[in-house]
Amino acid sequence: MRSIAVLAAAAAAVSLLSACAPSMSGGAYSRDQARREQNVRLGVVESVRQVQIEGTRSGIGPAAGAIVGGIAGSNIGQGKGAAVGAVLGGVAGGVAGQAAEEIGTRKTGLEITVKLDGGKLVAITQEADETFRPGDRVRIVSDGTTSRVTH
Numbered sequence: 001m002r003s004i005a006v007l008a009a010a011a012a013a014v015s016l017l018s019a020c021a022p023s024m025s026g027g028a029y030s031r032d033q034a035r036r037e038q039n040v041r042l043g044v045v046e047s048v049r050q051v052q053i054e055g056t057r058s059g060i061g062p063a064a065g066a067i068v069g070g071i072a073g074s075n076i077g078q079g080k081g082a083a084v085g086a087v088l089g090g091v092a093g094g095v096a097g098q099a100a101e102e103i104g105t106r107k108t109g110l111e112i113t114v115k116l117d118g119g120k121l122v123a124i125t126q127e128a129d130e131t132f133r134p135g136d137r138v139r140i141v142s143d144g145t146t147s148r149v150t151h
Helices: 002-020 060-074 080-104
Strands: 039-053 107-116 121-127 137-142 147-150
Touching: 039 121, 060 080, 107 137, 121 147
Parallel strands: none
Antiparallel strands: 039 107, 039 137, 107 121, 137 147
16 A cells, blocks of 8 residues: 555655656746747748657656655665665655656647748757748747847
8 A cells, every 4th residue: 555655655756756847848938938038030931850858857756656665665664774765765756757758748849940031940849849841931029139030
């Protein structure tokens, strides 16, 4: 019964980590980006390549994993055996939690190369939430730090 509770806690931790991942979508704006003037450039898509956007490594995954692993490991043996199990379980859980966080927040993205109307080529990588094809007429919206490609 105790192992079911540990597994449930681990599954809940991974679910929470996925929900905390920031969006890399072309249509998602942070609160800081709202109501801010942005520059718009026009162009034509030259190429589109699918890429992986790596997941986050915030420290929450390793911490949650270490807690769950420590609790699970403490159930091994009694006395010093339980203490050793808790330490080893905490270390293993921390490593597993870090991997789970990175994998759980990883996204499929697109590297979109655009030939601007002035002739300059630019490439922008964003989450693959919209379809782009070579020859599509697009807008690049940029605030100087963050840029996104839209139709």
